[in-house]
Amino acid sequence: MRTTPRGNNFSNSAGNADTLAPPRNPFDTAKPVDGNLVPSQLNGSYTFDNYIEGDCNRLARSAGLAVANKPGTTSFNPLMVYGGVGLGKTHLVQAIGNHIKATAPERFVLYVSAEKFTNQFIDSVQRAQVQDFANFYLQVDALILDDVQFLANKGKTQEMFFHIFNHLHQSGKQIVMTSDRPPKDLQGLEDRLLNRFKWGLTADVQSPDFETRVAIIRNKMEQDGIDIPPDHVVDYLANSVHTNVRELEGVIASLVAQSSLSRRDIDLEMVKQALRHIIEEVEAEVNLDFIQKTVAAYFNISVELLKDKTRKKEVVTARQVAMYFAKHHTAHTLKTIGFHFGGRDHTTVMHSVQTVSDLVDSDKKFRDQVDELRKKFAK
Incomplete structure (x- = not known):
């Protein structure tokens, strides 16, 4: 034949x-x-x-x-x-x-x-x-x-x-x-x-950047006739799901269904719940949360202060250290890290990382503190 x-x-x-x-x-x-x-x-x-x-x-x-x-x-x-x-x-x-x-x-x-x-x-x-x-x-x-x-x-x-x-x-x-x-x-x-x-x-075709993910979210919700959530909710979702478009659309579909069935607008709490149950927590998100809690506890301040606008020296130092570890121990971009620290931009994160690196080289007491914290993030 x-x-x-x-x-x-x-x-x-x-x-x-x-x-x-x-x-x-x-x-x-x-x-x-x-x-x-x-x-x-x-x-x-x-x-x-x-x-x-x-x-x-x-x-x-x-x-x-x-x-x-x-x-x-x-x-x-x-x-x-x-x-x-x-x-x-x-x-x-x-x-x-x-x-x-x-x-x-x-x-x-x-x-x-x-x-x-x-x-x-x-x-x-x-x-x-x-x-x-x-x-x-x-x-x-x-x-x-x-x-x-x-x-x-x-x-x-x-x-x-x-x-x-x-x-x-x-x-x-x-x-x-x-x-x-x-x-x-x-x-x-x-x-x-x-x-x-x-x-x-x-x-x-590559993984979508933050701006493209935001546009995808807005477009999908508009197509489905759902009121688009506030910017901070959309940004949180776009920052949390960044692997591929299909996964992002799956989360959006779940949110649209929940919104329709419960007859309530999509808010930050609903997004967090959807992320928890659909993608079983974003690994980088969990790591970042752990870093913030660990650094805040070490410096005896609240996690909320890390995200606050205050410029108190002890808070600024703790925030910069947390950003430093976030940069070195998560897969997040600088833009994403800044978002999770009160919506700061990537240049602030870059400055914080560089500041900590410089102090580690020049200040032994500070270096000992960073080394002590580093052990808590060792895998």
Whole structure:
């Protein structure tokens, strides 16, 4: 049994796909269907309007919009979007597909995960319908393949995708892919595939910065018809969940549900409760809280004074020491640390860290105090 289509059949398909008999639809193998009538497998809620732009994704979003406006005609073909889990890759590439469908409904746009593509190909081999499988994908005008790294070490599937890729690219069709890493770091993929991945543009998406997280929170709550909480509540949430967009949206969804069910506005206490039960406390948040309590107790003052505006010498010293340990014992940014010390800016934190470092070098008594405290934070 051959697991790839015969060369002459592939060539004929590329030359005049309209003359082909309707191939079987691998998304519904019960009956043959016209490829242009196949649902695009897109989630209609993923659009450019609700994909928040920030420094973390600006290049990828701009390239995606260019591709969506002129699929197959830009130099961004293929477009490869890569990044970690939950950073919005799938949202972005599906927004591309939805935009193409909205502006050119006659085009056959198809979104498929690499895992589903692989399973469909295996199924076509078992059913002796490999040619149908190939012919189906040859008709696509814009192919969006999610998580291309899943093709690693699947030789026959890679060979099939290689031929489909070549045909679509040569025919001026658009190819969009996502991956969890850049092409140069993909293992288990054939060199000829990796070479083609580099023909277009590779753009990364990174963890959203504070400003982007705030915008995501506001946008999501506005979409869900919830009154946006005061700035300090939004800032607290944005500072507490900073790993990825998916986790942040999960917390927001929980807050929206709680607000609707309890018929009360989202406040700081509700946010703290949501964080405690959904993400089981943010580790860095717990560490920072422990540092503040430990330093405050050592200097015999309250945690509230550490966050207060008072300029009393003993309080300022304690605050600076706490910021110093927060910088060295948590993953928080300077901006986040400042936020948890009464909303101070990052320059204040930088000054505090430097002041403590200088005193440690020049004042033995102070150094002994810092060393004593340091033992309490040793892991």
